[in-house]
Amino acid sequence: MSSADILGQLMEKPAEFAPSTFAQRGVAVDFTTPLLVQSRIRQSDGDRVELILPNLAGGKGSYILAWRSLVQFATVTLHDHALYDAVLAIERMDPATVRTATLSVAAKGLAGRDAMRRAQTLLAQEKEEALLTNFLLVVDLLKLAGISAQELMTGRAGEDTEARMKRAIFQVAHTLQISPEVLYQRIEVLTRSTFTVGLPWAPTPGRLRRLLGDLDAFAESLTQWQSRDVTAAAEVGRFAAAVAVHTTTLARLTMGESDGLIRNVLSIMRNWERDAKIISGQMSRLAWLLDGWSYIVALWTSVESEPHERQRDTILEMARLIPVMPREISEWTDSGLDQESKSIQRKWVRLNQDWRTGRNLMEAVARNEVLKGAML
Amino acid sequence: MTTWAELQQLSMAIAQAPDDKLIQIVRIVDTLPERTQLDEAISKVRHRLFWLKPPRPLSLARILFAPVEDMLDGPLLYRRGSKRFNRAIIRPVTDIFEAAMGEAKSAAIRSELAGKTTKQRDFALAFGERLWPAAADILADFAKRAATDQRLRTERIGRDDDVLLQIADMAGFLRHAARIERMKADLPPKPFDDLQPHHVQMIEEVFIALPAPEDVSLFTRILLALSGEPAKILELLERVKLQANQRQRDALVGDLTQSVIDKLGDDAERLVNIPRTDLQVAAKVAGRLVGSLDALGRKRQWGSTNVDSRALDRTRRAIGDFVVENLDRTVEDSAASMAAVTANPGPATDAKAAEAEERAGAIRQFRDLARTLKIDHHTKARFEAITRSMDQEAIEQVRSAVRQGLPRAEIDQIIVDRLRLCDIVEGYERANELRSKLTSAVTARV
Numbered sequence: 038m039s040s041a042d043i044l045g046q047l048m049e050k051p052a053e054f055a056p057s058t059f060a061q062r063g064v065a066v067d068f069t070t071p072l073l074v075q076s077r078i079r080q081s082d083g084d085r086v087e088l089i090l091p092n093l094a095g096g097k098g099s100y101i102l103a104w105r106s107l108v109q110f111a112t113v114t115l116h117d118h119a120l121y122d123a124v125l126a127i128e129r130m131d132p133a134t135v136r137t138a139t140l141s142v143a144a145k146g147l148a149g150r151d152a153m154r155r156a157q158t159l160l161a162q163e164k165e166e167a168l169l170t171n172f173l174l175v176v177d178l179l180k181l182a183g184i185s186a187q188e189l190m191t192g193r194a195g196e197d198t199e200a201r202m203k204r205a206i207f208q209v210a211h212t213l214q215i216s217p218e219v220l221y222q223r224i225e226v227l228t229r230s231t232f233t234v235g236l237p238w239a240p241t242p243g244r245l246r247r248l249l250g251d252l253d254a255f256a257e258s259l260t261q262w263q264s265r266d267v268t269a270a271a272e273v274g275r276f277a278a279a280v281a282v283h284t285t286t287l288a289r290l291t292m293g294e295s296d297g298l299i300r301n302v303l304s305i306m307r308n309w310e311r312d313a314k315i316i317s318g319q320m321s322r323l324a325w326l327l328d329g330w331s332y333i334v335a336l337w338t339s340v341e342s343e344p345h346e347r348q349r350d351t352i353l354e355m356a357r358l359i360p361v362m363p364r365e366i367s368e369w370t371d372s373g374l375d376q377e378s379k380s381i382q383r384k385w386v387r388l389n390q391d392w393r394t395g396r397n398l399m400e401a402v403a404r405n406e407v408l409k410g411a412m413l
Numbered sequence: 414m415t416t417w418a419e420l421q422q423l424s425m426a427i428a429q430a431p432d433d434k435l436i437q438i439v440r441i442v443d444t445l446p447e448r449t450q451l452d453e454a455i456s457k458v459r460h461r462l463f464w465l466k467p468p469r470p471l472s473l474a475r476i477l478f479a480p481v482e483d484m485l486d487g488p489l490l491y492r493r494g495s496k497r498f499n500r501a502i503i504r505p506v507t508d509i510f511e512a513a514m515g516e517a518k519s520a521a522i523r524s525e526l527a528g529k530t531t532k533q534r535d536f537a538l539a540f541g542e543r544l545w546p547a548a549a550d551i552l553a554d555f556a557k558r559a560a561t562d563q564r565l566r567t568e569r570i571g572r573d574d575d576v577l578l579q580i581a582d583m584a585g586f587l588r589h590a591a592r593i594e595r596m597k598a599d600l601p602p603k604p605f606d607d608l609q610p611h612h613v614q615m616i617e618e619v620f621i622a623l624p625a626p627e628d629v630s631l632f633t634r635i636l637l638a639l640s641g642e643p644a645k646i647l648e649l650l651e652r653v654k655l656q657a658n659q660r661q662r663d664a665l666v667g668d669l670t671q672s673v674i675d676k677l678g679d680d681a682e683r684l685v686n687i688p689r690t691d692l693q694v695a696a697k698v699a700g701r702l703v704g705s706l707d708a709l710g711r712k713r714q715w716g717s718t719n720v721d722s723r724a725l726d727r728t729r730r731a732i733g734d735f736v737v738e739n740l741d742r743t744v745e746d747s748a749a750s751m752a753a754v755t756a757n758p759g760p761a762t763d764a765k766a767a768e769a770e771e772r773a774g775a776i777r778q779f780r781d782l783a784r785t786l787k788i789d790h791h792t793k794a795r796f797e798a799i800t801r802s803m804d805q806e807a808i809e810q811v812r813s814a815v816r817q818g819l820p821r822a823e824i825d826q827i828i829v830d831r832l833r834l835c836d837i838v839e840g841y842e843r844a845n846e847l848r849s850k851l852t853s854a855v856t857a858r859v
Binding site: 118344 | 599601602609610611763766770825826829830832833836840841844
């Protein structure tokens with residue numbers, strides 16, 4: 038097959054698999070088996086889940102398989118079996134819950150020691166970020182309720198910080214005409230929805246906010262790379278950069294809206310039924326939008342200092358992993374990007390891969406494990 | 414005078430030297446004026462130098478032979494008719510060139526090269542572009558004269574016909590040296606498995622520009638030396654555009670096929686030279702050879718040559734023997750390994766754990782190879798012995814760890830490490846069985 042044919046297949050033919058929602062698209066899962074790498078998983082009827090694999094021969098469409106069917110023909114690593122079991126146990130499948138399951142499995146060491154340490158660090162970091170978000174929300178809420186930080190620090194004589202905080206919360210709850218327990222609960226729920234993105238005034242950005250920055254750098258780096266390359270890979274690089282820019286644009290729009298809303302925590306608490314749903318929806322959208330990019334960014338970073346030739350192979354490998362935009366994206370913004378999203382649903386014929394047997398290629402598994410240790 | 418025993422000792426020391434020391438040794442050797450015996454010692458670690466790529470002084474010989482450096486075999490490994498070069502011709506070729514250039518010009522060349530190293534690739538290419546055409550003419554002229562002048566030939570290169578053939582061959586390569594170097598620079602690092610479409614396009618562009626099939630043969634020989642899967646290069650040669658008719662193309666493919674088959678046979682015989690500690694290297698090289706044999710064996714005829722299936726079978730047998738030998742060795746080593754983990758059951762260091770996984774990967778690869786070579790009936794018992802002993806070793810390690818009162822986190826780490834090894838060698842089902850056994854080993858003692 039000539040470069041022109043491959044490029045044609047990549048750039049011109051519409052994808053067979055065009056999900057209408059993110060949930061239908063599924064969540065990218067950090068499997069280590071080369072055949073399954075970044076395959077998507079989605080909830081099917083009842084308790085069943087389905088795996089969505091790019092066409093194994095690299096041709097049109099995707100394969101939708103049950104796990105049981107997959108393990109009959111492919112050699113799947115111990116780690117991936119454990120990860121599948123963990124994903125199966127998730128009540129509501131979304132990028133955040135799948136990520137937690139992924140980190141928990143990796144933290145057991147099944148993907149190797151580096152990935153284990155990295156997963157443990159990330160889990161601890163997640164806890165710290167949740168704690169920080171919770172603290173910042175409380176402080177901001179009190180500030181908005183007219184209780185200054187100074188007041189909080191000094192308070193009445195003989196009263197410790199915790200007691201002072203409690204008293205202040207009681208005061209705010211009274212203003213909002215809800216019980217302090219309900220107020221605590223609401224802060225907790227808001228914390229859970231927002232800590233992965235992080236509050237706009239937080240001293241350090243949250244994980245998805247950081248990923249957005251990384252994605253900017255990725256798009257920039259790829260744009261430069263493709264301008265130096267004269268082969269078919271340059272087109273793939275240009276396309277990947279365009280999708281990355283598209284994604285960051287949408288993500289920033291969503292983030293801008295949610296940041297605007299969250300700046301007034303008191304108003305959210307007051308209009309809880311409406312605003313909490315909006316915030317949670319926007320955070321969830323951000324997570325879905327950026328789902329799958331962490332691996333791609335880590336993959337590119339891992340070859341950034343490698344020879345151009347190696348980078349070219351990585352670009353071609355990356356092409357099939359670029360997240361497909363579902364149709365529901367058009368409902369979020371009036372930017373007209375729904376039309377554009379259709380043009381970025383692509384597939385890639387992978388050359389010389391052991392697609393028939395799905396044989397466990399040790400070097401590729403090792404590479405996937407290393408990337409697991411490098412992802413956000 | 415260095416004795417044979419001293420040389421052996423030196424070779425051993427060099428072979429066992431860690432990477433940084435090896436680079437230091439090479440740096441010292443490169444400064445010595447007389448280094449014949451040391452060169453022999455270094456030749457045993459040439460594969461390591463290929464990966465380490467220490468900067469080497471840019472000598473006249475190095476520049477002259479740069480285009481064909483991947484086709485050079487040591488005198489003991491070189492085989493006549495292999496379409497490769499004997500390292501032993503480096504000296505006579507350099508002498509012929511220097512004699513033809515004259516003392517003044519040779520001194521000027523040496524002074525221009527003084528202080529330069531192989532890291533200065535742009536300089537080397539630019540210098541080579543000036544040097545190679547002249548060298549090609551000198552060598553071609555010498556080959557022509559020596560073919561008729563027996564005395565000249567005996568004086569300069571000895572009586573061996575093959576040396577003269579190699580010199581004439583070398584002249585051919587040097588005529589295209591600049592283009593060869595540029596092509597090599599655009600190819601993936603040696604040994605490459607796959608060529609991307611743009612590589613094929615680039616090769617096609619080079620081939621179509623070559624006026625004669627003989628020139629295509631030279632370039633293809635370079636590609637064969639660089640490729641990890643030579644059959645793919647032959648397939649490429651069968652289909653890319655050339656300035657040749659079908660008969661010429663068939664002759665070209667046929668001629669090179671035989672040399673590839675011979676080379677695979679030689680490589681299979683040399684598998685035993687891989688140090689026994691490098692199990693993963695052994696598995697990888699053997700796997701590559703079997704892949705090439707299978708690819709060649711898929712067709713009865715390559716160009717004008719019928720595939721010598723007996724030669725292929727002979728090579729397969731040699732690889733099979735090598736696989737069996739490695740498995741036997743692994744079985745033999747298992748008792749010592751078991752004793753070691755029982756005495757010191759703590760979790761392995763990161764480096765040791767990674768090494769163990771690489772070895773496990775090699776064992777897995779040997780099993781796949783045994784299937785491909787259809788000797789699995791022969792190796793089945795050995796594999797069973799290995800996997801049984803791995804399981805036993807895992808259980809013993811966990812038991813000893815519990816006995817010695819190691820912390821639970823360490824025991825868990827041992828279990829995970831062992832499960833990963835089992836998963837690599839035997840797959841998920843067996844790893845699951847082992848998990849139950851190891852869990853029982855922990856609970857039985859608690």
